[in-house]
Amino acid sequence: MPRTDAERPETHAERLEWVRAEAEGAGDGHGFEVAAGEGDLIHIRQSDEPGRIVTTTRAKWDAFVLGVRNNEFDHFVEPWS
Numbered sequence: 030m031p032r033t034d035a036e037r038p039e040t041h042a043e044r045l046e047w048v049r050a051e052a053e054g055a056g057d058g059h060g061f062e063v064a065a066g067e068g069d070l071i072h073i074r075q076s077d078e079p080g081r082i083v084t085t086t087r088a089k090w091d092a093f094v095l096g097v098r099n100n101e102f103d104h105f106v107e108p109w110s
Contacts, residue, residue: 042072042082049076063090 045064060076069087074080096102 041066042074042079045072047074 042064045066047062047064049060049062051060062074062076062079064072065087066072066084071085071087071090073083073085
Protein backbone atom coordinates (compact mmCIF):
# COMPACT_ATOMS: atom_id res chain seq x y z
CA MET A 30 0.00 0.00 0.00
CA PRO A 31 1.45 3.46 -0.88
CA ARG A 32 2.33 5.83 1.92
CA THR A 33 0.52 9.11 2.42
CA ASP A 34 2.29 12.48 2.59
CA ALA A 35 1.75 12.46 6.36
CA GLU A 36 3.87 9.31 6.53
CA ARG A 37 6.62 10.84 4.41
CA PRO A 38 8.04 13.87 6.22
CA GLU A 39 10.45 14.61 3.37
CA THR A 40 7.49 15.29 1.06
CA HIS A 41 6.07 17.79 3.53
CA ALA A 42 9.49 19.37 4.04
CA GLU A 43 9.94 19.87 0.31
CA ARG A 44 6.80 22.02 0.21
CA LEU A 45 7.95 24.37 2.97
CA GLU A 46 9.66 27.68 2.23
CA TRP A 47 12.98 27.32 4.02
CA VAL A 48 14.94 30.42 5.05
CA ARG A 49 18.69 29.83 5.32
CA ALA A 50 21.22 31.47 7.59
CA GLU A 51 24.92 30.83 7.18
CA ALA A 52 27.82 32.00 9.26
CA GLU A 53 29.43 34.98 7.58
CA GLY A 54 32.42 33.89 5.56
CA ALA A 55 31.82 30.19 6.26
CA GLY A 56 31.37 29.29 2.60
CA ASP A 57 31.14 25.58 3.40
CA GLY A 58 27.50 25.26 2.36
CA HIS A 59 26.41 24.29 5.85
CA GLY A 60 23.63 26.43 7.15
CA PHE A 61 20.72 26.61 9.50
CA GLU A 62 17.25 26.65 7.93
CA VAL A 63 13.87 27.60 9.37
CA ALA A 64 10.38 27.26 7.88
CA ALA A 65 6.92 28.15 9.11
CA GLY A 66 4.55 25.20 8.95
CA GLU A 67 0.85 24.75 9.38
CA GLY A 68 -0.79 26.40 12.36
CA ASP A 69 1.80 27.60 14.83
CA LEU A 70 4.53 25.11 13.90
CA ILE A 71 8.12 26.12 13.17
CA HIS A 72 10.51 23.62 11.54
CA ILE A 73 14.29 23.80 11.95
CA ARG A 74 17.01 21.86 10.13
CA GLN A 75 20.63 21.98 9.08
CA SER A 76 21.12 22.30 5.34
CA ASP A 77 23.64 19.45 5.29
CA GLU A 78 21.09 17.13 6.99
CA PRO A 79 17.74 18.15 5.46
CA GLY A 80 15.98 14.98 6.57
CA ARG A 81 16.53 15.68 10.27
CA ILE A 82 13.91 18.26 11.19
CA VAL A 83 13.11 19.61 14.63
CA THR A 84 9.60 21.02 15.07
CA THR A 85 8.52 23.47 17.75
CA THR A 86 5.78 26.01 18.30
CA ARG A 87 5.87 29.65 17.30
CA ALA A 88 5.71 30.70 20.99
CA LYS A 89 8.81 28.64 21.81
CA TRP A 90 10.60 29.89 18.68
CA ASP A 91 9.77 33.49 19.59
CA ALA A 92 11.14 32.94 23.12
CA PHE A 93 14.36 31.52 21.63
CA VAL A 94 14.78 34.43 19.20
CA LEU A 95 14.21 36.95 22.00
CA GLY A 96 16.84 35.11 24.07
CA VAL A 97 19.33 35.39 21.21
CA ARG A 98 18.57 39.09 20.83
CA ASN A 99 19.10 39.55 24.58
CA ASN A 100 22.51 37.80 24.43
CA GLU A 101 21.31 34.96 26.67
CA PHE A 102 23.18 32.35 24.62
CA ASP A 103 26.45 34.18 23.99
CA HIS A 104 28.37 31.81 26.27
CA PHE A 105 27.76 29.05 23.67
CA VAL A 106 29.57 30.98 20.94
CA GLU A 107 33.31 30.69 20.55
CA PRO A 108 35.14 33.85 19.51
CA TRP A 109 35.80 34.06 15.78
CA SER A 110 39.46 33.82 14.80
